[in-house]
Amino acid sequence: MKTYNAFVSLIREWANRDEEVLSNTIVTDCMDYAVDKAYRTLRIQALESTVQYSSTELADYTTAEHGRTITELLAPSDLIEYIQIRSVDSNGVTQRVFNEKTDIRTFYDPYAEKYSGLAYWTRIGNTAVLSPGYKENTEESVYLHYYRKLEALNERYEPTVENANLDSSYLVELGAGETAPVDYKTGVAVDTVNLKKAVYTANVNGAVVNVVFYDGSTPDGSIPAADVSETLTITQADYYGQLLPNWFRDDNQRVLLYGALSEAFIYLNEPDTAQMYLQMYMAEINALNQDENTKKASGGNIQINVNGYGLI
Numbered sequence: 001m002k003t004y005n006a007f008v009s010l011i012r013e014w015a016n017r018d019e020e021v022l023s024n025t026i027v028t029d030c031m032d033y034a035v036d037k038a039y040r041t042l043r044i045q046a047l048e049s050t051v052q053y054s055s056t057e058l059a060d061y062t063t064a065e066h067g068r069t070i071t072e073l074l075a076p077s078d079l080i081e082y083i084q085i086r087s088v089d090s091n092g093v094t095q096r097v098f099n100e101k102t103d104i105r106t107f108y109d110p111y112a113e114k115y116s117g118l119a120y121w122t123r124i125g126n127t128a129v130l131s132p133g134y135k136e137n138t139e140e141s142v143y144l145h146y147y148r149k150l151e152a153l154n155e156r157y158e159p160t161v162e163n164a165n166l167d168s169s170y171l172v173e174l175g176a177g178e179t180a181p182v183d184y185k186t187g188v189a190v191d192t193v194n195l196k197k198a199v200y201t202a203n204v205n206g207a208v209v210n211v212v213f214y215d216g217s218t219p220d221g222s223i224p225a226a227d228v229s230e231t232l233t234i235t236q237a238d239y240y241g242q243l244l245p246n247w248f249r250d251d252n253q254r255v256l257l258y259g260a261l262s263e264a265f266i267y268l269n270e271p272d273t274a275q276m277y278l279q280m281y282m283a284e285i286n287a288l289n290q291d292e293n294t295k296k297a298s299g300g301n302i303q304i305n306v307n308g309y310g311l312i
Contacts, residue, residue: 004154007031007249008184011260017268024184026267027260031153034259034281035248039080039149042255042285044292046247048083049148051076052141058134066110069133073144075126080147085121085128090140098130107131153249153256154185157241159193164213164239171195171239180240192238198223199233255284 002010008027015022039047053061053073062071073085085098100120106112107122107129114120121130128144157163157170164171174180180189194216200209209230214223216236226232243249248256258281265274 002249002253004243004249005181005184007153007253007256011257011264014257014261015264015268017264022264022268024187027264028154028185030260030263030267031256033263034256035150035153037259037281038248038255038285042288043081043147044288045295046251047080047147047150048145049076049078050143050145052143055134055136055140058139058142059136062133068131071130071133071142072124073128073130073142075128076144076146076148078148078150079126080149082123082128082144082146084145085130085142086145087134087139087142089138095135095139150246150248151244152185153246154183155244155246156190157244159191159195159239159241161193161195161213161215163241164195168211168213170242172242173197174238174240180238190240192240194236194238196220196223196234196236199235200226200230201233203229203231252284252288255281255288258284 008024008031011027011030012019012022058071061073062069075082087095089095096119098119098121100115102112102114102120102122104122104124106114107120118132119130121128123129130142134142159171174192180192182189196214196216196218198212198214200211201207202209212223220234223232223234258277262274262277262281265271265277
């Protein structure tokens, strides 16, 4: 796993250009362009996500229209492509799967043929419109499964007391005289927070019993004292958040590397080299998509249901 700044340096090394020719700002833009381009065609498990709409939300989103009800679900802001929409009851048992997707005109045309009037939908802008709408007595929630955009390549955990007490590995402690690293994307040091760390250790063997973080302004006297069998040590320091995991940066670096280099050589006005890296970039994406298709088809027999009228 490379840090964000290390990846910027890696791209510059591959491009064989110094920072005066290929600045940090240009390289980070090229990385963003490569990721945006990948979202057009890359369809892998790492990009899958699910959002749940509760019964309260569904009731608010459901309206009557021309003798039927419809439910309008605002799509998640990170949505790339819909995969599946289904409703479940209070026990989690699937009630309906919205297999039929129609165009907008067919959806609203009461005389247009639909192979099932029990569950169909259409997309209007960033909204998925379901018909018939939410069924209050039988459905508890709706799950929307979709391909999503990931967090930004340089996104970090927010350094807070709450995060620290959930899992202190989210944070990095700055030592005396150390400063937070400069983020190559923004050009400024990452956000820090001043915290006090209370460490309770056992007197018998010095083993850590508990660690609790407090805001840096918390008086030492307000921190609970240790039991007679323990020792309390209080330290104070500045902390910043670790980088969030990111599939492009952590798990398949070649996609990000080749894509960013293609964009970088477009900027450097070297079209032949840009085209070479573009071909390598697309080859990686195609290979990953093929691997994903193989995984989906493995482990059993594939069955496809076809609804319609056929000739015998």
